[in-house]
Amino acid sequence: DTGVSQNPRHKITKRGQNVTFRCDPISEHNRLYWYRQTLGQGPEFLTYFQNEAQLEKSRLLSDRFSAERPKGSFSTLEIQRTEQGDSAMYLCASKWGGGPAGWDFGPGTRLLVL
Amino acid sequence: DQQVKQNSPSLSVQEGRISILNCDYTNSMFDYFLWYKKYPAEGPTFLISISSIKDKNEDGRFTVFLNKSAKHLSLHIVPSQPGDSAVYFCAASADSGGSNYKLTFGKGTLLTVNP
Numbered sequence: 001d002t003g004v005s006q007n008p009r010h011k012i013t014k015r016g017q018n019v020t021f022r023c024d025p026i027s028e029h030n031r032l033y034w035y036r037q038t039l040g041q042g043p044e045f046l047t048y049f050q051n052e053a054q055l056e057k058s059r060l061l062s063d064r065f066s067a068e069r070p071k072g073s074f075s076t077l078e079i080q081r082t083e084q085g086d087s088a089m090y091l092c093a094s095k096w097g098g099g100p101a102g103w104d105f106g107p108g109t110r111l112l113v114l
Numbered sequence: 115d116q117q118v119k120q121n122s123p124s125l126s127v128q129e130g131r132i133s134i135l136n137c138d139y140t141n142s143m144f145d146y147f148l149w150y151k152k153y154p155a156e157g158p159t160f161l162i163s164i165s166s167i168k169d170k171n172e173d174g175r176f177t178v179f180l181n182k183s184a185k186h187l188s189l190h191i192v193p194s195q196p197g198d199s200a201v202y203f204c205a206a207s208a209d210s211g212g213s214n215y216k217l218t219f220g221k222g223t224l225l226t227v228n229p
Contacts, residue, residue: 033216091158100208100215
């Protein structure tokens, strides 16, 4: 088990383009979160999956953002019509079971929108 | 509305001395607290945690203290080592329904341990 992986690690795009990020959690983990970290801030919650069900979305997740977790395995986060304010580190975290502990974070995808 | 606050953006200490990182929170529903360490271009790494039913938790060189009445927690690192130099995030959790234990993070404190 190599931990949570995220691809790509870096993405540079022009404003208005669509981008998609992928997160591969630890295989037995049924819970998956997406967070966003902007410069000088801590990570902020975006959305939460339990298996394939998306159970909560933050108000930060505008209608340009969509996340999926087909079959309860990997997850994708798509941003349509990117804006410069979308530039951030996008972090994925996964765990097995309930409770507040035991999260494993991925290395993140750093997005720069020009 | 910053529910978890780390008021010191940076802290510099000498190798071998104690590092004390502080964190305050405002949401009384938080019942679990965690500290993460983060290097540039990497994801956060879990360090230590504490439940609200405790006031202290220790793991090797790391100790977390929780003062519920003051809504304050601190991370003590003794002795500090140069390899501890990183950004430290305080995070808090509460079950917001549907077993969603999302984490609310502070802005982080950059710790520099000088040899």
